[in-house]
Amino acid sequence: MTTRRSTLQGLAAGALALAAGRSFAQDDKQPITILVGAASSMDFTARLIADQMREALGRPTIVVPKLGAGQRLALGECKRAAPDGRTLVFATSGPFAIYPHIYNKLDYDPVADFTPIAGVSAFDVAVATGPMVGASTLAQMVEWARARKPGDAVFGSAPGNGSLSHFVGLSIALATSTPMTHVAYKDSGVGIIDLAGGRLPIMITGLSPLVEMHKAGRIRILAVSGDTRSPLVPEVPTLREAGVNVSSTTSTGVFGPRGMPPDMVRRYHAAIVPMLANPAIKDRLAAQGMTPWPATGAQLAASLAEERKRFEVLVKASGYVKEDA
The missing domain is CATH 3.40.190.150 (Bordetella uptake gene, domain 1)
Structure with missing residues (x-):
């Protein structure tokens, strides 16, 4: 049997729905x-x-x-x-x-x-190196990083702390047992300039901003983070194809x-x-x-x-x- 309280609750819910509908209709051109x-x-x-x-x-x-x-x-x-x-x-x-x-x-x-x-x-994001490393494969990049003194194997990420780029770098370090130090960049453009200029060894960021310099030979994209290769750089393997069991999109x-x-x-x-x-x-x-x-x-x-x-x-x-x- 319907109680007075349930009736009032039903009326209140109906009124709210009606008000939302009216607001929606009034905002059609807002x-x-x-x-x-x-x-x-x-x-x-x-x-x-x-x-x-x-x-x-x-x-x-x-x-x-x-x-x-x-x-x-x-x-x-x-x-x-x-x-x-x-x-x-x-x-x-x-x-x-x-x-x-x-x-x-x-x-x-x-x-x-x-x-x-x-x-x-x-x-996806992509892993790229510049002239400081000179690696042409991800395995060579890892070998270079392992040979550095603690703190010298640095990777930059954009948009920085807590981003997918940051955690792809940490994932690579964990998967390959390679200590790597993170440097955060708020803007990928600044990081890519540092990469091409030999001031940063490794950069991990969205793929698109890296492509032009990769094709010009100023940096090298070594891997993309997704499950499939990118049509922008079909010659570049995924991380898994490059031998690192990491995938993230x-x-x-x-x-x-x-x-x-x-x-x-x-x-x-x-x-x-x-x-x-x-x-x-x-x-x-x-x-x-x-x-x-x-x-x-x-x-x-x-x-x-x-x-x-x-x-x-x-x-x-x-x-x-x-x-x-």
Whole structure:
């Protein structure tokens, strides 16, 4: 028998759903802001998403760079926004899957504070050496590192501490029992200049920024981190093909604040995903070292959960000491 309390609860839930629906309808023409906390290929891809949403939804959609703190500034602004669909964030998986294990306290909950909307792309990082090392294979690079004095076998990573690039370097060091010292670079361009100039022996970062200098012979890409070779440098083996049992790929996705209405999430997902089947978009993503990953919000959440478990093991094995965020 229905109680007065259950009746009131039902009426309250219905009122909230009705209010969300009205807000959604009223916001149909309101501008959408996509925050992005990383430059280069992330900013490029965010603008492709904005173009697609603008066309599909008929709403002004802009990209606002919010750089700094390893994407945490962008995530924090999205977290604090109202769940009305006007503020979204485009981010990599690192802040959701890696950061919980490397920082003592985050100012956001990677699960509870966000609404996953759509997976967009996946990409690898690459291991490159410069004239300081002179290696033409990953095995030669490892041999060079083992012959150095403690602290002299240095690898740089961008975007630095806690990034996929950082942990791929730590994974290589663990898998080959080779002590290596990490140096963080906020910007891959600076690290690549140091690499080509002989001031840095090894650099690990996204593939795309390395390709031009690799083809010019100024640096050498020795391996990519994913399960398959990249069409940008098909001659370069994967880490596993090069003899190191390490494989790691990161994903990107669009998120909103927690509490976004499910109908809005479905509509936004339907607006974003079709572009990933467009051959022209695929080519533009490939030029950035990315492959399309048209995941649903649920698939994106599940992928991040799996990645969190994997990095929990890796961070513990690496002996990484947690930092203050």
